[in-house]
Amino acid sequence: MNAAPAGSSPPQAPGQSGQRPPFWRPESLIATWFGAGLLPKAPGTWGSLAALPFAAAIVWLGGPWALLAAAAAVFLVGIWASAKYAGERADPGEVVVDEVAAQWLVIFPVALDLKLYVLAFVAFRVVDILKPWPANWADRRVKGGLGIMLDDVLAAPYAMALCYAAWLWFGRNTCFPWTY
Template sequence: MKRLAFLLATWFGSGRLPGPSGTWGSLAALPPAAALVWLGGPWLLALATLAIVAAGWWSSEVYTHSTQREDPSEVVIDEVAGQWMPLVVLPFHPWAWLAAFIAFRLFDILKPWPVSWADRRLPGGLGIMADDLLAGLYAALLLGFLWPYLEI
């Protein structure tokens, strides 16, 4: 089970790539999200997001306990869950998904309140997941509101 937790927490090793692990995790989230939308539409992606939140909480908890590190940068399943949130509310279109990627990454990096609060205050797997879920929620709300007004 520990191997499965490590595999999920690093999103199949994408969090171990050199450079910005959060960006790699967000990019690695896009192909499976596209497959889910293609197979079952945004409802399947929404259900999968809920499953990833649960799996992320568990796997990041196992990972942090095993490594004795509080918020390891290679744990990127939180980016996957956060990245999928705006994709649920947007059309399956390259420009929409690029906007979702950029918006999520900006909210994840800038950490407006309460993203910053969750990042600093919540412990363990919940803390690892919560800040990215809030960043994903911000991106989903912003783009869900703006997208119908954009002429793309």
């Protein structure tokens, strides 16, 4: 008989009761954005920072529309990865793929001006922390991988609007992707 000894609990699948899948697994690499979410303190900030060089590279290689396509792809893959990584846990802090997809959305309107990446980063971190409606609704009501991803993506348009307003205010020195 393979019964567990008295007083011990049976082994649990990764993602249940706080147990993480191994780091080398695809869902771990994607969910933590290659370990950025495992850095100490403020994993969301680390995830957003880790998104910036990838965004710059994607824009350099394919332009702003490639960044928008990449954000959509990361959103879809992130639903799977975060659900698989989190298991029964609700939005573990180390899951930062949601920050990556949303940060890329915020960068999209200012993708050709690296100076505005700082504004896009700060604006996104503020709205991600404040979680305005409907992001706060999604954070409370939508569960699983979609819930993990959706609240940040729903907060992103607020930061995008702030970036666009700054562009208008500071004299339109930046080209926006939709003006090509």
